[in-house]
Amino acid sequence: MKYQSTRNKAVCVSSAEAIKKGLSNEGGLFVPCQIPKLSAEDISSMTTMSYNERANKILSYFLTDYTSEEIADCVNRAYNKEKFETVEIAPLYKLNNSAYFLELWHGPTCAFKDMALQILPHLLTKAIKKTGEKREVVILVATSGDTGKAALEGFRDVDGTRIIVFYPESGVSDIQKRQMITQEGNNVDIAAVVGNFDDAQNGVKKIFTDTEYAEILARNNFILSSANSINWGRLVPQIIYYFSAYATMLKNEEIAPGEEINVVVPTGNFGNILAGFYAREMGLPIKKLICASNENNVLTDFINTGVYDKNREFKTTTSPSMDILISSNLERFLFHITGENEAKVNEWMASLKETGKYDVGEDVRAKIGEIFYGDCCDDVDTALAIKDASDGYGYVMDTHTAVAKRVYDKYVLKTGDKTKTVIVSTASPFKFNDSVLSAIYGDAILEGKNEFELLELLSEKTGMNIPAGLAGLKTKPVIFNTTCEKDEMYDVVSHMLNLG
Numbered sequence: 001m002k003y004q005s006t007r008n009k010a011v012c013v014s015s016a017e018a019i020k021k022g023l024s025n026e027g028g029l030f031v032p033c034q035i036p037k038l039s040a041e042d043i044s045s046m047t048t049m050s051y052n053e054r055a056n057k058i059l060s061y062f063l064t065d066y067t068s069e070e071i072a073d074c075v076n077r078a079y080n081k082e083k084f085e086t087v088e089i090a091p092l093y094k095l096n097n098s099a100y101f102l103e104l105w106h107g108p109t110c111a112f113k114d115m116a117l118q119i120l121p122h123l124l125t126k127a128i129k130k131t132g133e134k135r136e137v138v139i140l141v142a143t144s145g146d147t148g149k150a151a152l153e154g155f156r157d158v159d160g161t162r163i164i165v166f167y168p169e170s171g172v173s174d175i176q177k178r179q180m181i182t183q184e185g186n187n188v189d190i191a192a193v194v195g196n197f198d199d200a201q202n203g204v205k206k207i208f209t210d211t212e213y214a215e216i217l218a219r220n221n222f223i224l225s226s227a228n229s230i231n232w233g234r235l236v237p238q239i240i241y242y243f244s245a246y247a248t249m250l251k252n253e254e255i256a257p258g259e260e261i262n263v264v265v266p267t268g269n270f271g272n273i274l275a276g277f278y279a280r281e282m283g284l285p286i287k288k289l290i291c292a293s294n295e296n297n298v299l300t301d302f303i304n305t306g307v308y309d310k311n312r313e314f315k316t317t318t319s320p321s322m323d324i325l326i327s328s329n330l331e332r333f334l335f336h337i338t339g340e341n342e343a344k345v346n347e348w349m350a351s352l353k354e355t356g357k358y359d360v361g362e363d364v365r366a367k368i369g370e371i372f373y374g375d376c377c378d379d380v381d382t383a384l385a386i387k388d389a390s391d392g393y394g395y396v397m398d399t400h401t402a403v404a405k406r407v408y409d410k411y412v413l414k415t416g417d418k419t420k421t422v423i424v425s426t427a428s429p430f431k432f433n434d435s436v437l438s439a440i441y442g443d444a445i446l447e448g449k450n451e452f453e454l455l456e457l458l459s460e461k462t463g464m465n466i467p468a469g470l471a472g473l474k475t476k477p478v479i480f481n482t483t484c485e486k487d488e489m490y491d492v493v494s495h496m497l498n499l500g
C-alpha cells in the first residue's frame with residue numbers, strides 16, 4: 001500500500017515514510033492510494049478475535065511495509081493490561097435495544113486520544129528505523145490539555161524518542177496541569193509557557209520551521225517530529241475500533257451478519273469520524289455517520305449546506321476538546337469524496353486560508369449527505385442528555401459523549417430511523433467531573449469543592465471507581481516546575497537535549 005498527498009497525487013510514499021513525515025512537503029495530508037475492501041467473511045472472522053487480533057488484521061491492510069511481527073509488537077505494546085483498565089480495550093455498553101456506547105476511554109489518560117497515541121510512538125520508531133534514519137526523534141507538542149498528557153503517556157520510556165510538552169500557564173484545568181507536571185518517564189520534559197494556547201502553539205511552530213535550528217539538532221543527532229492529529233499514524237489505529245464494535249455486536253448476536261448500523265461521533269478535528277468513513281469505505285456496513293458538534297457547529301453547517309465557513313465567534317463550551325473551528329482532517333475526506341480531485345482540494349484549502357471559507361457546490365454536498373448526517377447541541381442540551389441517561393439508565397457519561405447522545409436523540413425524532421446505533425464515547429465522566437456533577441445534581445453541589453474533591457464526590461455519588469490515571473493525582477509528587485516566556489522555548493528544548 002502506497003500513500004499519496006491530498007494536494008499532489010504524484011507524491012507516492014510508503015506508510016513508514018508517511019508516518020515519519022506527518023505532513024507532505026506541499027502541505028497536503030497523506031492518504032492511501034486505494035482503500036482496501038473487506039469481504040463479509042473477513043468481517044465475520046473478527047467476531048472470535050481479541051481486540052489485539054482485530055487490530056493486527058486491520059493494520060495489516062494499511063501498513064504493508066511493516067512485517068506482521070512488527071505490527072503485532074506495536075499492537076501489544078499499546079493495548080495491554082498495564083495501559084488499559086479493561087481487557088476488552090474498547091468495550092461496548094448496551095444502553096437499550098437500539099443504542100450502544102463504544103467506550104474509548106479506558107486507557108491511561110481516560111480519553112479517546114489514548115487509542116491512537118498509545119500506538120503511534122511504536123509505529124513511529126519502527127518507521128524511523130525502516131527509512132534508515134539514525135537520529136533520535138524529538139517530539140514537540142503544544143497542548144491545550146488532553147493531547148499533551150496522552151502524548152506524554154504514549155512516548156514515555158519509548159526507546160529512541162524524547163518528548164517535550166508546552167502548555168499555557170493559564171488555560172488548562174488543575175487536573176490537566178497536575179496530570180502533566182507529575183508525569184513519570186526518563187525521556188519527558190514539560191514546561192508552562194506564560195501566555196495562552198496560541199502562544200505555546202506559535203512557539204512550537206516557530207521551532208519546527210526554523211531550518212537553522214534543525215541543522216543544530218541534526219549535528220547533535222536529533223530530528224524533530226510531531227504527534228498531531230493529521231499524522232496517518234494517528235488516524236489508522238482509529239479504524240480498528242469501528243470494526244471491533246461491529247464484531248462485538250455480531251458476537252453478542254445484537255445484529256445479523258451484514259446488518260447495517262449507524263454510528264454517532266462527537267467531532268472536533270474530524271479525525272475520529274473520518275476513521276469511521278474509512279471503515280465504511282472498507283465495507284463495514286455503516287448506513288449513516290452522524291457528525292455531532294457542540295456550539296462550534298462549523299461541521300453541521302458544512303454537511304447541511306456545502307459551505308465551510310470558520311468566520312464565526314469561537315465559543316467556549318463544556319465539551320472543550322470539540323471547541324475547534326478548523327477541522328484539519330476534513331481535507332482527507334474532501335479528497336476521497338471528489339474522486340481524488342487534488343485541484344479542487346487545493347482550491348478549497350487556499351480559499352480557507354485566504355477567506356476562511358469555501359463552498360463545495362451542490363453535487364458534492366449531495367454526495368456528503370448520502371453518507372453523513374450533521375447536527376449540534378448547546379451546553380444546556382448537553383447537560384440534559386447527561387441527566388436523562390443518568391436518571392433513565394444509571395449510565396453516567398461525559399460532556400463530549402453527551403453531545404453525541406443528544407444529537408442521536410434528535411436524529412431519531414426527526415427521521416424515525418430505528419437502525420441500531422453505536423454512539424462513540426470519548427472521555428471518562430471523571431475527566432469533566434464538574435460539568436457532569438452539575439448536570440445531574442445541580443450547580444450547588446460544586447460549591448466550595450476543588451477539582452480533586454469533585455473526583456471523590458462523583459465516585460461516591462455514582463459508585464464508579466475513580467480511574468487509576470486520576471486517582472492519587474492530588475498526592476503524586478510534582479516533577480516539573482519550569483515556566484518559561486514565549487521566547488525562552490528554544491532554551492527549554494536546548495537544555496533538555498544538552499545542546500549546551
Ligand SMILES: *Cc1c(COP(=O)(O)O)cnc(C)c1O
Binds near residue numbers: 146267273
Ligand atoms: C479530541 C476529542 C474529540 C474530538 O475528536 P476529533 O478526532 O478531533 O474529531 C472528542 N472528544 C474528546 C474527549 C476528545 O478528546
